Amino acid sequence: MPATSSSVGSGAAGAATFADSDSRKYRYFEPRGKRASHYEDMTVDVQPDPERYLTQGWIIQFPNGEGAYDKSATKAQSSNWHAFRAPDQEWERTHYQRQSKIESLIQGVIANARKFGVHKKFDKAWTKILQAHLGAWKHAEFGLGTSLMQAQRYGYTQMINNATLTNSSYKLRLSQDITLYLAEIGLDIDGWNDDLGKETWLTDPAWQGTREFVESIMGAEDYLEQYFAINMVFEPLVGELFRSGFMVQVAAANGDSVTPPVISAAEADYERNLANSIDLFHLLITDEKHAAHNKKLFAGWIKKYSALAKKAATGLQPIWSQPHSKPISFSDAQAQSVERYEKIKGELGL
């Protein structure tokens, strides 16, 4: 049946030619490249503000007079908060595809490993490490995920907030993946104590530096400080150090072929989150008006959080001595993480 409300009997593109009948691209923002990416079309300006189109201003305020989003939510300054585009170009479809693929992969790995009783090859000391230390780590990831969930409320643009939101989603997924992996593998191992991880997280001296670091991020009121502390400092100096510098590299030597694939998805997550965050901080540190201010601010954050990172990493050091087989030393693993951290700092000129 033809469209009855159309003068040309059709509602299809090209059925008639008139002014702008071929205007088939969003024309209210400047794309980063020659053409707008699909991510930009899905993301840019969905969160408006008085600088971009809210001519009436914010129409509801908080009691302190601030509108829904306020630049003062961070001490960082920008001459153009709208310039940032997330390099990972994530929008809902790509996010679900990636997260779902990771979940399927991890579940497949765990189910298959359990089917063949792979846990029987786990070294006994390693089994204890899984319960205590990987069990503790899940809480660190959770704390970072909830911090980022909080942070995604405050950014001045949709691009910043969505990058923070997906970062949160990745962290929370990892914390749940570890939780369920340990619970399931624990079903097959006699004497497994699934509560040991939390106990270790809360009371083991080795973990108190990491917990203090994570809680400091959770307690920060500046959303960009949280995003910075996690991706510029925590991840290279503590996250990668423990996940790859210990769990992934030491597991195989102790008969564990399951944990590395479960954990290593996190490193691919971090590659994306590092790309997003360093791009944003690079923009801010090279800002035409506020570069000096931001550089000083970030240097302050580096100082504050690298001290916490040092304390956290030093605290974790004894864990490297606990497995029977020790294919990598703490100092080698830390050297690698410090090198990575220095590269990040170098790129930012800090």
Next chain:
Amino acid sequence: MADTLTLNKIKNQRGISVGEAAAKIADLGWNPSYVQEAMTYPTDYKIKKIPKDPMKQVLRSYFPMEEEKDNRVYGALDAALRGDMFRNVEPRWIEWMKLFLAIIPFPEISAARSMAMVARLTPGEELRTGFTMQMVDEFRHSTIQMNLKKWYMENYIDPAGFDITEEAFGKCYATTIGRQFGEGFLTGDAITAASIYLTIVAETAFTNTLFVAMPSEAARNGDYALPTVFLSVQSDESRHIGNGHSMLMSMLKEPDNYQLLERDMKYAFWQNHAIVDAAIGTFIEYGTTNRDKDKESYAEMWHRWIFEDYYRTYMLPLEKYGVKIHHDDVHEAWKRITEKMYVHTVAQFFAVGWPVNFWRIEAQTEKDFEWFEHKYPGWYAKFGEFWKWYEKLSHKGSKVVTFNEEVGYVYPHRCWSCLVPCLIREDMVVDEIDGQLHTFAHENDRWTAVEAFADEYQGRPTPAMGKFSGKREWETMYHGVDLADAIVDLNFVRSDGKTLIPQPHLRFDDKEMWTLDDVRGHTLMSPLTLLREMSPEDRKQHIADYQAGFEINPCN
């Protein structure tokens, strides 16, 4: 050998139950001892009881489930193109999607942001998993809707309006109503905004009209893309409704909260009614070409979903906890939708304002009149002549309906609270805030702005409550400005620099399309500014005249 094959016996693996998995994930949180989490979004509520997560879903099952939903949505969009959907789609319908889809991604992403606010305030960790999933859901909804809009822009006969969508959202006199909705989710008292206004009222009550009733009407107009996207969105809402209900149960444990609950249920119900019914009612009743008398009208659907389902089964039981429910408001909303023809006055207002829209509005015709009279007795006497005028004045060269004295329409005052104009004229109320006059569409709107959004409520300090702000009356922006200049400022002009994006018809022909020259010479005025400038006597008379209403002149 067994009589029957049981693959499970071969493949079965001992696992943990859903309940155990949810419990273990809820145990990921802890009470910080080195540094406390900052309470950055305050509330006047007390939430002490740890809310339960009714859904007990974990991300491991959530992500694949949502990916599967996405695959179906995107598969359906591809199929719609292969099936040449746009050849048969009704432009009358798609034009209204320029307005709807300009608005809705912002409330959706605001809901994602607001999950941070409730998650921080909620004791315990169990429901935080629910909030996490809602946050990611809302990110899904916002970007999937942007994708649908882009898809319309690429495939529909007239992409103008879609192509400036988010800019238009920030500037338009109609989208300001949607901004009140979206900002309401994430500004002010965190529980009022993110829990009561968003999950307990908007999502629990009004998403049925938004995401179920609208898709039905879309399908009747040849658009089967919108149902695919929005029914997929709606399938996530049950989780959000569960989050809201669980929070509500925790709030009810503290008698101190009852007074605030009474305030916020009243505010949220009334404002959701005023905003959602205005917009969705108009899209459904005026965006359709289908006049099947057997289908339910918006009013009938409202009665089923809002009155019967929400009011009777959700709101009323709150009374047994001692929370005062404002039955009169629900009955008053029903009366406005039926006897007072609320939706029809809104559609009329949008039509009068067509030059400052960014979509086309087609006139209603005789075929439509019969259906309206059947569903809303008395409709023709009130609106028939208006739509005849509208059709007559839709031709380029006519004096624009907005300023045409022959029609008899009186441009309305704007409600300072819901931002829909004061369209039920006899209900308009005037009051002062901080010594300045404001107009309100109804006593409940006055109550919202003056009594609810204040530093104290019934003598109780409410320091966390939000405030209405900004240039809330859109007309203030263009007081004393020529209509053509206002349209240029709004950027509602096609790229030839003269043809308007909005048109009062669906004639896809340059010869028929209005340009800036066709609307120049009329000055926009702010009714509120004029009201404030009047002497007390003149103002009194003006208000009385306004409340008495107007008559549309016969159109010959």
